Amino acid sequence: MNQGPQSAPASIELVDAFHAAASGRGLSSRLYAEAFGKEYPVEVDPSSSCTWSVLGEMVKRLRLRPDDLLVDLGCGRGGTGLWxxxxxxxxxxxxxxxxxxVELATERISEFFPGAPDVDVRDRIRFQVGTFAETGLPDQCAAGVVSMDALPFAPDRDAALRELRRILRPGARAVFTGGRNLPGHPKYVPGRRSWxxxxxxxGLELEAKVDRPEERGLWDRLNDLWESHEEELRREYGDVDTDAKLAEARNHRPGRPYRITSIFTVRA
Structure with missing residues (x-):
């Protein structure tokens, strides 16, 4: 999914349109790279807040072995999971x-595994349509799960985390990003359940939580770039996608000082 940290599209059609607009390493990718600087993982080409630091934390926490199965929930165009x-x-x-x-992620497999036999790669790497609550995967199949800026968009967080636990092997880990609004945020709700x-x-065990205060600056810089490149964005992506970006910049900037995101590591 990976469509940004705070604003969920209203329909699958809009999600499809978002991913179609984000693909291709055009102006959008260049603006992400400029905003994130040295933290931008070029090959991943994220449309999320994925950085080298986040990838490093995921590698550190997951501790996977060769041939283990990794599941990427809300995989979007696949960059994080493929990397x-x-x-x-x-x-x-x-x-x-x-x-x-799913279509775009499947097309990107060859970017990360060039020269590999097609049959061998497709036996090891695949993308499929599913939801957080109904992945379509077998019980206890995953040695690790990741979800980059996607799990917070689950319509039912309880159902999503129960499904995550169901597909994890006993003792296996999942790493996901999620945020919370602090007092002073326009959408702060006292007493709202925490992650x-x-x-x-x-029934999951919280093994680690790493806060990401630096993420605020990443999104502030990106929002500024969206606004300063409005005409170019409209030419390349059209009015619908550009209006969505500008609305995100306008709506979320005031509350961003009162929001903190974290990387959570949980165990089954």
Missing amino acids: LARAFSARLVGVDVSPKA EEYISAA
Whole structure:
């Protein structure tokens, strides 16, 4: 899914359109790279807040072995999962609600595994349509799960984390990013359940939580670039996608000082 940290599209059609616009390493990718600087993982080409630091934390926490199965929930165009699968020599299944994202992610397999026999790669790497609550995967199949800026968009977080626990092998780890609004945020709700409470309710163990205060600056710089390149964005991506970007910049900038995101590591 990987469509940004705070604003969920209203339909699968809009999710498809988002991923179609984000593909191709055009102006959008260049603006992400400029905003993220040295932290931008060029090959991943994320449309999320994925950085080298986040990838390093995922590698550190997952501890996968060659041929282990990694599941990427809300995989979007597949960059995070593909990068990690190659780093670990792991098998990969990416799951996303967007058929377009699944199509684009499948097309990117050859970027990360050039020269590999097609049959061999497709036996080890695949992407499929599914939801957070219904992945379509077998019980206890995954040696690791990742979800980059996607799990917070689950319509039912309890159901999503129960499904995550169901597909994880006993003792296996999942790493995902999620945020919380602090007092002063326009959408702060006193007493709203925390990620720690959702994790516990799903029968998962919280192993580590790493806060990402630097993420605020990444999005501020990117939002500024969207606004300063409005005409170019409209020419390349059209009015619908550009209007969505500008609305995100306008709506989320005031609350960003009162929001913190974290990398959570949980165990089944």
